[in-house]
Amino acid sequence: xxxxxxxxxxxxxxxxxxxxxxxxxxxxxxxxxxxxxxxxxxxxxxxxxxxxxxxxxxxxxxxxxxxxxxxxxxxxxxxxxxxxxxxxxxxxxxxxxxxxxxxxxxxxxxxxxxxxxxxxxxxxxxxxxxxxxxxxxxxxxxxxxxxxxxxxxxxxxxxxxxxxxxxxxxxxxxxxxxxxxxxxxxxxxxxxxxxxxxxxxxxxxxxxxxxxxxxxxxxxxxxxxxxxxxxxxxxxxxxxxxxxxxxxxxxxxxxxxxxxxxxxxxxxxxxxxxxxxxxxxxxxxxxxxxxxxxxxxxxxxxxxxxxxxxxxxxxxxxxxxxxxxxxxxxxxxxxxxxxxxxxxxxxxxxx
Amino acid sequence: xxxxxxxxxxxxxxxxxxxxxxxxxxxxxxxxxxxxxxxxxxxxxxxxxxxxxxxxxxxxxxxxxxxxxxxxxxxxxxxxxxxxxxxxxxxxxxxxxxxxxxxxxxxxxxxxxxxxxxxxxxxxxxxxxxxxxxxxxxxxxxxxxxxxxxxxxxxxxxxxxxxxxxxxxxxxxxxxxxxxxxxxxxxxxxxxxxxxxxxxxxxxxxxxxxxxxxxxxxxxxxxxxxxxxxxxxxxxxxxxxxxxxxxxxxxxxxxxxxxxxxxxxxxxxxxxxxxxxxxxxxxxxxxxxxxxxxxxxxxxxxxxxxxxxxxxxxxx
Numbered sequence: 001x002x003x004x005x006x007x008x009x010x011x012x013x014x015x016x017x018x019x020x021x022x023x024x025x026x027x028x029x030x031x032x033x034x035x036x037x038x039x040x041x042x043x044x045x046x047x048x049x050x051x052x053x054x055x056x057x058x059x060x061x062x063x064x065x066x067x068x069x070x071x072x073x074x075x076x077x078x079x080x081x082x083x084x085x086x087x088x089x090x091x092x093x094x095x096x097x098x099x100x101x102x103x104x105x106x107x108x109x110x111x112x113x114x115x116x117x118x119x120x121x122x123x124x125x126x127x128x129x130x131x132x133x134x135x136x137x138x139x140x141x142x143x144x145x146x147x148x149x150x151x152x153x154x155x156x157x158x159x160x161x162x163x164x165x166x167x168x169x170x171x172x173x174x175x176x177x178x179x180x181x182x183x184x185x186x187x188x189x190x191x192x193x194x195x196x197x198x199x200x201x202x203x204x205x206x207x208x209x210x211x212x213x214x215x216x217x218x219x220x221x222x223x224x225x226x227x228x229x230x231x232x233x234x235x236x237x238x239x240x241x242x243x244x245x246x247x248x249x250x251x252x253x254x255x256x257x258x259x260x261x262x263x264x265x266x267x268x269x270x271x272x273x274x275x276x277x278x279x280x281x282x283x284x285x286x287x288x289x290x291x292x293x294x295x296x297x298x299x300x301x302x303x304x305x306x307x308x309x310x311x312x313x314x315x316x317x318x319x320x321x322x323x324x325x326x327x328x329x330x331x332x333x334x335x336x337x338x339x340x341x342x343x344x345x346x347x348x349x350x351x
Numbered sequence: 352x353x354x355x356x357x358x359x360x361x362x363x364x365x366x367x368x369x370x371x372x373x374x375x376x377x378x379x380x381x382x383x384x385x386x387x388x389x390x391x392x393x394x395x396x397x398x399x400x401x402x403x404x405x406x407x408x409x410x411x412x413x414x415x416x417x418x419x420x421x422x423x424x425x426x427x428x429x430x431x432x433x434x435x436x437x438x439x440x441x442x443x444x445x446x447x448x449x450x451x452x453x454x455x456x457x458x459x460x461x462x463x464x465x466x467x468x469x470x471x472x473x474x475x476x477x478x479x480x481x482x483x484x485x486x487x488x489x490x491x492x493x494x495x496x497x498x499x500x501x502x503x504x505x506x507x508x509x510x511x512x513x514x515x516x517x518x519x520x521x522x523x524x525x526x527x528x529x530x531x532x533x534x535x536x537x538x539x540x541x542x543x544x545x546x547x548x549x550x551x552x553x554x555x556x557x558x559x560x561x562x563x564x565x566x567x568x569x570x571x572x573x574x575x576x577x578x579x580x581x582x583x584x585x586x587x588x589x590x591x592x593x594x595x596x597x598x599x600x601x602x603x604x605x606x607x608x609x610x611x612x613x614x615x616x617x618x619x620x621x622x623x624x625x626x627x628x629x630x631x632x633x634x635x636x637x638x639x640x641x642x643x644x645x646x647x648x649x650x651x652x653x654x655x656x657x658x659x660x661x662x663x664x665x666x667x
Contacts, residue, residue, distance in 0.1 A: 085473070147654060151654070151657075151658045151661070152658070152661040152665070153654060153657040153658055153661060154611055154612075154657065156419075156473055157601075157611055157653060157654075157657050158654065158657070160421075160598060160601075160653075161598070161650040161651075161653040161654050161657075162650065164595055164598045164646050164647075164649065164650045165646065165647045165650030165651065167595075167643075167646065168643040168644060168645070168646030168647040168650070169643070169647055171641075171643035171646075172641060172643040172644055172647070277481065280477060280478070280480075280481050283474075283477070287474070293471060293474070325485045325488040325489050325493075326485065326489070328481045328482075328484065328485040329481070329482055329485035329486060329489070331478075331481060332478040332479065332480070332481035332482035332485065333478070333482060335474060335477075335478045336464060336470060336474065336475055336478040336479070336482075339470050339471070339474050339475075340464065340468040340469075340470045343468060343469045343470060344468065344469075
């Protein structure tokens with residue numbers, strides 16, 4: 001009906017019309033493990049079509065390109081769990097470090113020393129930068145949550161407005177030029193690669209494990225799934241829906257900030273136009289992994305699977321020589337097709 | 352006047368309050384800057400407003416039908432770039448027709464995805480935003496094209512007819528078409544019905560699929576048309592154009608009374624809102640507020656309007 005139309009995206013196969021029971025069984029198993037099958041298929045295609053695919057360098061590349069959008073997707077998945085969406089994650093990703101750099105610079109000027117060398121090379125305290133960025137992420141998430149729960153503004157509009165508002169602020173605060181973040185105490189996060197595994201990927205896995213534990217074994221998880229499953233019932237049962245939805249947004253904000261820190265650490269700079277379009281990646285990873293747009297279904301593992309499959313696809317495209325324009329094209333098409341197929345299957349299984 | 356009273360006054364007769372806001376803004380602007388009322392400046396306002404206004408008309412139609420189209424900015428760029436492939440031919444009409452055709456085609460795809468395959472319009476048009484932008488880049492190789500040699504094309508953006516900018520005449524045409532569609536044709540009531548309650552509309556015999564298809568096709572057409580006017584104004588077909596336009600279009604439509612939940616919105620509301628935005632942007636430029644802060648301002652307007660609409664929905 002409206003923009004907030006609830007649509008299940010969990011991969012399911014409808015009732016097969018073929019009579020043979022073994023076909024139905026294969027279809028069911030395939031349906032439950034579509035992503036793994038897709039991943040294996042991609043790996044096979046990749047290794048057959050490119051000599052470079054199975055090298056350790058490519059492996060490292062793949063993990064590194066997966067990590068930052070996957071962390072964003074993890075954040076978005078928390079919000080999706082409670083039937084909302086957060087389109088502002090990409091802008092938040094840049095906004096958090098921007099605020100960190102600016103706050104420290106301004107503070108330094110007040111205290112009468114400078115942290116900017118050669119005009120825009122930042123040499124301030126990296127720990128402070130990280131902490132301020134995290135706090136900013138939490139704050140923006142809180143604002144999103146307040147707008148949605150107290151202002152009763154549809155999440156997509158609130159976060160769409162936040163996305164553009166933050167983008168404008170990013171440009172305004174940075175004055176349109178980049179700040180270089182080259183001090184080793186910050187850039188190590190982008191260069192550390194134990195055993196060829198990028199630090200950012202390690203962070204993603206750690207966050208995923210943390211999130212899985214939290215969602216499965218603690219109150220946070222029970223409340224979020226309850227709200228996502230049936231918000232009215234949860235409210236009637238005494239769940240403080242406002243509190244938990246706002247919490248979901250705050251978690252998303254903090255994760256976006258973490259993604260931003262890792263991102264800018266790798267690039268050794270923070271610049272307003274960066275990260276443009278990452279919200280599509282984030283939503284794509286989550287949705288294709290099977291996190292439901294309607295809420296109540298999904299897990300960090302699903303985000304991981306979705307991220308893995310899409311990133312491998314994009315990796316293969318890169319190896320085949322297709323640039324970022326083709327990759328964005330592919331991602332847009334994949335998201336639409338996957339959601340469409342799932343909608344169709346879901347409708348058929350309901351008839 | 353308390354906030355509650357002001358809200359009630361606004362909700363009860365939105366069009367009158369919008370016109371009031373517009374007049375207040377015009378007065379404020381002319382007081383702030385003497386340059387405001389100059390002929391040049393007014394022409395500028397009108398030309399700027401035409402582009403956003405045309406897209407807003409398309410967006411209003413989609414919003415009334417209960418959906419949203421986030422791809423309008425990218426469609427502007429894609430359609431223009433696609434049309435630009437015929438620039439070497441040297442004549443305007445093929446370029447213009449191809450551009451409009453591309454917009455119609457994208458609108459059709461959006462409509463099919465949403466109405467036939469039931470992909471939520473948020474996802475469909477978000478994906479299309481990426482697809483259209485990428486296709487635009489691929490078609491153009493990321494390079495701008497320059498249509499300055501095509502007189503007909505440039506006329507649409509820079510020409511005047513009896514002193515009135517052509518851009519405004521095109522916008523007026525779109526306004527009339529939208530008015531006809533919403534008020535005088537059978538499609539109008541169908542759009543409102545589908546937007547308010549698609550299931551009930553279907554049960555009453557309305558073809559919700561066709562209705563939504565029409566809405567998206569019209570929106571794509573508007574995006575392409577706006578792309579032409581913008582490119583002609585700037586003398587440049589830039590693959591990066593239109594970024595962020597979807598937000599402004601939604602803001603104008605929502606300010607004009609369209610609801611994000613569907614079933615509400617009017618031509619006159621969107622028109623007045625477009626005028627307000629035009630004056631507002633101009634005022635900002637005259638005062639010297641940077642374009643980036645203007646974006647923040649648009650975001651704030653949307654949040655406030657969404658909040659007020661929410662109040663009105665719940666009070667009703």
